[in-house]
Amino acid sequence: LSQGLQELKDQPAMTPDGHRVSLLANSGLFADINAARDSGAEGVGLYRSEMHFFLRDRFPGEDEQTETYARVLASMAPRPVTLRTLDVGGDKPLPYFPIEEQNPFLGWRGIRISLDQPDIFKTQLRAILRAAAQTGAENVSVLFPMITVVAELDEALELLRRAHAELAEDGVTVNMPRVGVMIEVPAAVCQIELLAQRVDFVSVGSNDLTQYLLAVDRNNDRVAKLYDSLNPAVLGVMQWLVERARRVGVPVSVCGEMAGDPAAALLLLGMGVDSLSMSLGNLMKVKWMIRSVPLSAARDTLTEALTLDCAQKIRARVDEALLAHG
Ligand code: PEP
Numbered sequence: 001l002s003q004g005l006q007e008l009k010d011q012p013a014m015t016p017d018g019h020r021v022s023l024l025a026n027s028g029l030f031a032d033i034n035a036a037r038d039s040g041a042e043g044v045g046l047y048r049s050e051m052h053f054f055l056r057d058r059f060p061g062e063d064e065q066t067e068t069y070a071r072v073l074a075s076m077a078p079r080p081v082t083l084r085t086l087d088v089g090g091d092k093p094l095p096y097f098p099i100e101e102q103n104p105f106l107g108w109r110g111i112r113i114s115l116d117q118p119d120i121f122k123t124q125l126r127a128i129l130r131a132a133a134q135t136g137a138e139n140v141s142v143l144f145p146m147i148t149v150v151a152e153l154d155e156a157l158e159l160l161r162r163a164h165a166e167l168a169e170d171g172v173t174v175n176m177p178r179v180g181v182m183i184e185v186p187a188a189v190c191q192i193e194l195l196a197q198r199v200d201f202v203s204v205g206s207n208d209l210t211q212y213l214l215a216v217d218r219n220n221d222r223v224a225k226l227y228d229s230l231n232p233a234v235l236g237v238m239q240w241l242v243e244r245a246r247r248v249g250v251p252v253s254v255c256g257e258m259a260g261d262p263a264a265a266l267l268l269l270g271m272g273v274d275s276l277s278m279s280l281g282n283l284m285k286v287k288w289m290i291r292s293v294p295l296s297a298a299r300d301t302l303t304e305a306l307t308l309d310c311a312q313k314i315r316a317r318v319d320e321a322l323l324a325h326g
């Protein structure tokens, strides 16, 4: 088996009918960066930069952040790394930045904090750009979390341009990184074309998107049975989204837990998603699925799945398809 796994690690994530999908790792700590590099992941599709902030007792400064991001980029080079800007608040409060709210998931979180605290945000953007300059990495993307309205994306892009221009004045020259927008709020789905036109790629945060579409707290055991990314409404919305983003010509990635579930990943493959970013532990399972199920079969399974009325029936249908091809 281990020899089989080793072989699988070196093989491309390509369906039997020749369709290529990028398989990337989710990460946020140095420990998993090394593991990601050795795992057969094609890059890091989601670097959760807040992890670094949690390990401190104050906001890390520009030099400290530069060093961290440079280390991440250098470890993965030449493979691509997508650095997500600070995504705290909600279920991820920073110990040294207390936020008291009745509804943290509907409150001050992600890009909302960054835009309200432009000094903290700009420090992070400058550090990302300096790290890219230092390592000469051509493979850097910046990803903005929790975008709800178009104006937030415009403001974040403007701050990135300003950070870039300031650094150029200081003699630090670096290519502008690729920029992506996370789609995890239903309103962002509705505006997908306007958002996608402004960026190089979109990355679906299916953990939050599922929570907000179903109005189910992703961490509440009492309602956990309702929380399912295979819910037909969630799948229908995802398909709608992928189709529109691709019509604008912008690639779509999925970086929530859904991407690492072989059954869900089969349906995402059928939708035409370009890349999947997941916890390392799921990478080989998903690669095995992709190398076993033809794109045509994934599309047919998706079409059938979308006629079913609940997540349980959908999972059963996809499991049949997995068995038939495995
Ligand atoms: C998501 O919401 O799907 C996501 C990838 O972001 P996080 O899990 O860090 O909120």
Ligand code: MG
Pocket: 145, 184, 205, 207, 208
């Ligand atoms: Mg999220």
